[in-house]
Amino acid sequence: MLTLRFSPVTILKPSGRIEFFVPFWYTTSNSNSNVFYMLDRTSVVSTSTSGFTVSNSAFSASSGIYSFNFATSGSDISAGTQITLTFTNFRNPITSSSVSGF
Numbered sequence: 001m002l003t004l005r006f007s008p009v010t011i012l013k014p015s016g017r018i019e020f021f022v023p024f025w026y027t028t029s030n031s032n033s034n035v036f037y038m039l040d041r042t043s044v045v046s047t048s049t050s051g052f053t054v055s056n057s058a059f060s061a062s063s064g065i066y067s068f069n070f071a072t073s074g075s076d077i078s079a080g081t082q083i084t085l086t087f088t089n090f091r092n093p094i095t096s097s098s099v100s101g102f
Contacts, residue, residue, distance in 0.1 A: 001046070002039070002087040012070075012077040019067040022059070039066050039087060047086040052077075054085065 006020075022039045045054040045068065057068035077083070 004085045004087065005082055007080050007082050008077060010079050012072070014074055014076065015069070015071040017067060017069050019065050022064050022066050045085050046088045049083045049085075052083055 004020075039059055045057060048054050051073040053071045055069045055071070057066070059066045
């Protein structure tokens with residue numbers, strides 16, 4: 001499992017869409033210059049913070065952006081509240097070092 005934790009800097013309303021850039025996993029140096037990301041079109045949010053529901057997730061290989069709709073149990077999420085998402089179907093980082101930049 002790949003766990004992503006983040007805290008919004010402003011209040012999140014009870015529903016909306018979130019987008020984030022996915023770090024590179026590997027880039028080939030051949031003439032095709034293929035770029036691979038840690039997440040891709042098969043990556044799925046398997047669990048999330050209680051009361052935080054994820055739907056309609058999508059990944060754009062051309063931009064490296066993963067996006068999804070979210071809904072809460074009806075109340076705003078305060079700025080600074082940690083939200084945790086766990087993904088399945090991801091590429092293991094090449095290094096065991098923590099990766100930032102999501």
